[in-house]
Amino acid sequence: MSNQPPKSAPEHPSQTAPQTQPPAQRPRGVLRVALIVAVVAAALGAGIVPRLDARAALLQQTEALAVPTVQVTLPTVAPPDQALVLPGNIEAYQQTPIFARTNGYLKAWYADIGTHVKAGQLLAIIDAPEVDAALRQARADAQQAQANDQLAQVTSTRWQQLVQTHAVSQQDTDMKQSDAQAKHAALLAAQANVARLAQMQSYEKVYAPFEGVVTARNIDVGALIDAGSAGGPAKEMFDLAQTSVLRVYADVPQNYAGTQLDGTSACLEVAQIPGRCLPGTVARNTGAINPTTRTLRIEVDVPNAADAVLPGSYGQVRLSLKTAQPGLSLPVNALLYRPEGVQVATVDAQQKVLLKTIKLGRDFGTRIEVAAGLVATDKVILNPSDSITNGQPVRVSSLAAPRRQKRTEQGASHEAAACSRDAAAQRARAAAWCALRGECVRSRGLLDRSGLCATLGGRARGFQGERRPVLDR
Incomplete structure (x- = not known):
């Protein structure tokens, strides 16, 4: 073994090993990353911003389309006269059964059913x-x-x-x-x-009490004639009716009972004379309301010189009633029947709905008179929805031209035309909605069969807040 001592660590940092990357290469990498981020951001901005703008525009248009479009009309002055049609019972001006005043046997008779007789004409002879x-x-x-x-x-x-x-x-x-x-x-x-x-x-000689037609004959030659003494009740010999003038009885509703009826012109329509209205005059009325039917019974005298109408028939009486101070009138399709009463929906200056409770007057068929609760400048909505409420914003599509009603038939044709125009406007709005929806969805992504749009990011979205999802792509 060597006796050399171990090497100690260097005392200064400068004596460490050199770095793997030179310091001069760091700014170049940062620029590369920034360039990539800028390119990606530009690409994303070029694709997302137009879509966001389109979505905002679509939302604005959808909100505009969500406001219901209505057609309004202005009230018109109701006509001073009104044609009131009532069912009527037609009766002869006079009709009476003819009895014998003496007992005996019938010797001869001179008038059969359907015979027109004069006043004082001999009808039969009794042998007593x-x-x-x-x-x-x-x-x-x-x-x-x-x-x-x-x-x-x-x-x-x-x-x-x-x-x-x-x-x-x-x-x-x-x-x-x-x-x-x-x-x-x-x-x-x-x-x-x-x-x-x-x-x-x-x-013993039976005469006609007035001019008329024999409607019944109940005796024959040789029959025993009883005047109605102790032997039993009298037997009717003839029935005579005066048909040169007819009495037509009709019941006027209580709403019209306050108008001047006596002397009012009237005409009678019957099924056997189509296309003709026989003139007549209101002769009298009962002067009291029937508590059961709440109607006033009137009598209309109609000349019937040609015997064109037979007594006992059914007919319709047309009255021409006049009002001194007529009110306003509206189409019947503008009324709302609610617990608060009869109401109409009007449009105020802020294009919002204002409900008004009204009182009804005379009925003209397709139009009705408003007795109170409305002014001539009110814009009344036609065909209002049952769910319409106060303060609801609306868009007025058109103002129906008010026309003074002359006859009920003209009012019916005007209302039919208004309904046709309203239906056409609804179809046009539906077509515009479908076109806008399709264009928007096609601009945003893929359109599936349910009409929903799938975005490019693969997330399921419903069209304009619809809750139905579409499949991820």
């Missing part, structure tokens, strides 16, 4: 021999009573002359005078009996 015999007897009794009356009058006159000469007593004279008065009263009674039986004999 008992009445004829009683009349002859009454006339004989009247002649006897007349003879007794004449004798009593002469006797009373003579006794009054004799009492002046005191040839007879005053008592006998008074008795003769009283007997003359009694005989005269008996004559009057006999004459009254003759008149009664003569009237009974006149009942």
Whole structure:
């Protein structure tokens, strides 16, 4: 072994081994890393920034499309007159059953059903021999009573002359005078009996009480005619109806009962005369509301000289009612029926919904009168959604041109056109939405069958906040 001592560590750092990389090469590596980072950042910026801008633009457009588009209209002044159509029952102006006033057998009849007769025209003859015999007897009794009356009058006159000469007593004279008065009263009674039986004999001939048409005949020749004495109820012989003028009864709703009805022009429509409306006039009304139906019964007189309409038919009465102060009117498709009452949705100056509770007036069919709660400058939304609320932002697509309603049929055509325009606007908005959605998704990445977009990074995203994911790529 060697006796040399071990080597000790160097006392100064300068005596250590040299470094593996020269200090001059460090700045060059840093520049290379910075250059790579800049290139990657530029590449990422060139791809991400446009997508972020597109996403922001899409979000803005989506929010704009999320605001519902509505069509509004302005209230119009309701017409002063209104055509009110009511169901009516048609009856003859006069209709009465004809009975016999005397007992007997039917000798002949001269009018059958459907026969037009004049007032006083002979309808039938009844054979009543008992009445004829009683009349002859009454006339004989009247002649006897007349003879007794004449004798009593002469006797009373003579006794009054004799009492002046005191040839007879005053008592006998008074008795003769009283007997003359009694005989005269008996004559009057006999004459009254003759008149009664003569009237009974006149009942053997049955006459028409007024001009009309025979609607029923219930007797034949030889039938026993009972006037309704103790033998039982009387039997109807004929039924006569006056159809030259018809009475049409209709029930007016309580809302219109306050208007002037008597003297109002009206017309009658029946199925057997299509296309014609027979003119008439409201003649009278009951003057009281029916508590069961809450209606007012009116009578309309309609001339029917040609017998074009038959009594008992059903018809429709058209009334032209006038109002001194008409209100505003709206289409019926602008109304909202809610627990608070009938409401309409209006658009204020900030393009937000303002719900207003209104009171309804007259009904025009496709339009309805607003009695209170609305002004002429209110923009009323047509076809409002049931979920519409106060303060909801909306976009007004168009203002429906208000037109003064002249007839219900014109209002119906206007509303049908408005509905068509609204449906076309909805279809156009749906098509624009689909086009925008497809363009956006195609710009962002891949579009799958469900209509969702998958980004290039492989993360699943739904389109515009949709919760349905797409497959990672």
